[in-house]
Amino acid sequence: MKSEETPRWASALDAVVVYAQGAMCSRRARGSVPPDGRVRVTGLPRSLDAGSLRARVLGDSAVRVTEVRVEVDAEPSATGSSHALRQEVERLRDAHGAVQGRRDRVLARIAEVTDLRPVPPPRKREDPHRRTPAEAWLTLADFVDERLTALHDRLAELKAELDRLDHELTVAADRLARASTDAPSAHVRTTVCAVLTLDGTGEVELELEYGVPGAVWVPAYRLAYRQSADRGSLVLRASVAQRTGEDWTGVRIALATADLRRRTDLPKLRSLRIGRRQPVPAPSGWREPPAGLGDLFTGYDSAGPRPQPRTSAASPIAVGGPVPPPLPAPPAYSGAPARPGEPGSAPRAQADGPDRSTAYGQAPPQPLARPRGRAGGAPAPALAAMAPAAGGPPPPPAPSGPIAPPPPPPPAPVTGPPRPSGDELDYAALHLSGPDEPAARRGRLFPDAPFDPVAVEHRRRAEAVTSLPLPGHAVRPRESAGSFDHRYDAVARADIPSDGTWHTVTISEIPVGLRTEYLCVPSAEQRVYGTLVLSNATDQALLAGPVEVTVDDDFLLTAALPTLAPGGVRRMGLGPAEGVQVTRRTHLNESTAGLRNNVTVLEHRVQVDLANRLARPVSVEVREQVPVTSDPDVRIDERADWTVPDDGAGPDHHAPGTRVWRVDLPPGGTVALHGGYDIRIPAAKALVGGNRRS
Template structure:
């Protein structure tokens, strides 16, 4: 039964998984299976990938899907908001053109009036000198000034009207550009539907699930962090900025966000066994059979009727172009391009006696060779004899009567059609106007759809959208691992190609406030939040809005946080904690005959807590590091050397740390130092010895 008579089922979009680029959509349809089992599910977007369509039956074990195919149907376009916007843009475009025309005509009038000049009559030699009529000149100047003043007033009005129309046209064009691409952009809509064939028993309603991939969807993570001072926990809400231009609005759907690459191949390679022993004939490919007998005589009556009007007009031109070359002994025209072999194509004919190529007829006109090569765009399967193992067309005879070398012997056996040739619903039967090697046989049709290609090209424009501030794409921050985040509630995302914020859910994190200062670099204390990821999913890099005690503080950049990882987020200077840093250097000599230079560095740090709570402060200093065994560094302080991997930071070599809890309103003094002992022969004279 034809697909047009199939029962039509409406479908609703239920869930979408947005990947790093692209999305996989899931639709649901419900209905009773017709007697013939043919069902047409409507509502699919125009930009979907036809090769990604999957269908299955839910909750009905006795019913299954045996065929699923994508088809495009034209239908008249109804009226709607996008059509109203398009009509408004067309109307304003006409008004803009009319206003611009009126303005241009007014400018032409001004130029005509401005060009008015008094022109004296031509004076002859015998004519006496004439007096200039000053009154006439002044009257003309007054007329021109008065006329130009009126024209310029009218010009100002026309330019204001033109600017207003230009503004309205720009606003309407922007609304149309931002309108959802779910609506078509032509007066005739082309809808996409899935034609399914169901097999099974069951009179009750069944539910179908359709899954397909569509380009034109991207997302980046964002966060909102709420923290109260003195509390060891916080609320980290994961949000996502999603932009999609798939051609369908996502209304009330469940959205999942994944960091995987949708275009990455996931199929496993097929490993063929290699056996040593007797060669065995290759098994016949499934779906291939010998062509029917008498296929060459199928179009004998069509040939006996003579060529058609187009062929009859083309024959004299071909003959006229080839006869002179043949009679003059010139080179023969090149053979036509090789054609692909169809199901059951006979092998190429053997060379004719005397070495003449079988592809040549009398009069030097090349005959059509047997199909032996692929058409442009055909991609045969590896190991297929359909294209690669078919005999090639014979070349023309070489000058001087030399006989060309015969082609190599071909392996016996039936041809092996490729996957495209085994797609029976996509092959096309060539008609009588095709070449003799193609007509009456099945060949794969052209899968290219220019309209669908334009929809996909338009959908891919979301990949170049400017990212929000401090946002990082998921593939750049996820590394070599892939993660998926499911939203807690359904969301609406129109197909307009702009960023929309979706709340994914709350993530429990460990949180504590620490204060950090490096007084040798800057005498200021900075507040930081130390985050620990206690979940089994990574937190991707992105912007985080920090709110402390219900007051928005700043927007910081959250780095990628692996499961169980700890990172630090800076909150800016803490004005309530003061720090003072003083250093003292004494230089002396020691040893026998003073052969060692001693540089004694003393460090004094004072902290003052002017906040109303106890704070934890980490003070960092740096001790010189040397690789010379003759240079010794001796430390005299109660600071400690940080352990790598024990905290959220990475420390430079020679870093020393003081950590202390400073009560509210209290002060603390920290003293430290180190000595550098350098042999006199290796010491530099002068220079900055403090650093």
């Protein structure tokens, strides 16, 4: 009744920051602070992370937020589009089942009519053979043919109707699967509210920030430029998909490449001192459990067990699913614990949770059981059986082998102040165990949160969006961003429904410098390829992704844009250029040189012919490969005007031995490039009986 009296403030989604996986949403609510300072802000999604909820007061108001927590309410859902789609799917499924049942009955009737055949009456041995009149056979055949014709016509109608219902059911199920998850999936809607406690009075505006799973994005671009210009317009877009359970309508979108689940707390560096040992100070805020904590629940235990809800004994899973095993109770606090890592350390108290192996329903590792008996590990019954009877022969000698040593006595506990872990000091994440918990847990604080199967199911459905197939040439932001994180803010508000499909959002326009160059490697392929050399002069990185290239207002192609760091220069391929032709011719001449003709000279000559058939001047880069040797006796003499490329000056990385010609061709112009090299091989280094010309 108290929750009904608490005023409810409606909230509206204002901004969303989409990370590599997940998103941070900001909602705003406005109202007047009640006298008791407690308000309920509604509209939060069911899949939110309760530990990420933050609230603050906007503006210069003197009101402050002193407490914020999450509560889940249930209310009847209103009839919406998703409810209508679900009813349509159920109606079509029922109609499909009814038509399928009628079709099966018609098939059974056809089988019965097909099996109709004349059966003669039984004849005695002394009776003569009787002739069956032909009219009876013909009458039966006409009856069977008439019935089968009617049944097959009915079967054709049912098959056509069944195919139509199959198609309609498939379409309706697909529409329901693609519908927004903002609508409830049942007749009862579970809503999440933030209960806030405010200190102050007056009209205030609140901002709530929370994290949700089930949101991903990949970058995409659209490049438009003129062939005569040295700059272009690169529009940064993003393909965003979300299934968070709430529609993002008219929100400010921002994209970030950071990992939302990465820890951001700073590590605590403990000092190492040389000298006399000093006692470790007790952690701030930690207190031992009060004495007599178990007597607090005496009245609760004396009231008897709580009545259990009625469930079906035959199918207990149909009501609540499989019941997990109860968590084992940790040992009680027996004194001041020792320091971590030292033997004999006592368990922690109050804020100490169970062991990680028991926190998920698994039994802790047990020591190997040792049979009781004498030294040597033999059990007592076995020793009694081996004891000699009165006057009997002595027992056989014990088998030789390693004997397990007795267990060492437990060391005395080391006294000292407690040292709880960081999880136990995270007071915002601690939960108080109720009276229904085991005796060693109730009334104490533990870092493990209560299990909410409904919230887990909502998060599982939301995280299914991470398995969506990527668009063509798309790359995940974490893969292309490398070790740096970037953020991109959209210039306008956008609408993204919670349907789990890709939606394109325009982020901003980035000016880039570009020039068109043509590249060819005639030794590998006698074809010229067009390339765009992009330079990023802004302080914002461009991540790898698909780019739609438009030249002179005409769509050219969709290419893959490489990651372009601030101030970087990269080359992007545009495909073959049919207007520029290249031809390569080679000539090899073998001779000998030296005082005794003991040096083999392989003279290579290369000629490359270029022709520009375009109506504009072009710049062509021709690449050739010169052999590289690590033997000082083998000498390579180059005879050409090509140049050695500098990897630091251009956008490409060149292999050793690469040589480059750069030629500017006017419209309709041609040029012939001549080059070559001589390979001088001493006779001692020559390959005998092999092909040394290749």
